[in-house]
Every structure is written in C-alpha cells, then in structure tokens.
Amino acid sequence: MVVPRTNGLAVASLACSLSAVVFLGLPAIVGVVLGFVSRSQLRGSRRLERGDGMALAGIVVGFCVLGFWTLVLTIPALAGSH
Secondary structure, three states, rough: OOOOEOHHHHHHHHHHHOOOOOOOHHHHHHHHHHHHHHHHHHHHOOOEEEHHHHHHHHHHHHHHHHHHHHHHHHHHHHHOOO
C-alpha cells in the first residue's frame, strides 16, 4: 500500500498566501502561482500526492489578499486626489 505524500508546492502556496496579509500582499503573487503549478502537478500524479485543497486555498487566499491590499493602497490615493 502506497501512502500519498503531500505536495510541497501546495503547502508553500498556502503559506505564501497567508504570509501576504502581513507583507503588503507581495508573497500572494508567489502563492497564487505556486497554487496553479501545484494543482497541475497533482493532476498528473495519479493520486500519488495529495494537497489539492491546500493548493486551491492558496490560490483563493492569494487573490483575496491581493484584492484587499489593492483596495487599501488605492483608495487613499484616490481620496487624496480631490
């Protein structure tokens, strides 16, 4: 019996996306890219690896953090232009 291992890029995707909350969103870009690469690897792994949910969470959290920081950084700039 083969025990599936967790894809390392899936873990890194989620970790980068979560750390982006503190670091002005920059690691979120890396988290999103790693999430897509990880999901691609997992599709081809024939169930020898797991972590698809973690990779998807990294993608979703990464996009949410990017959206949040985009709003936080652009709204004051737009409000100050009046």
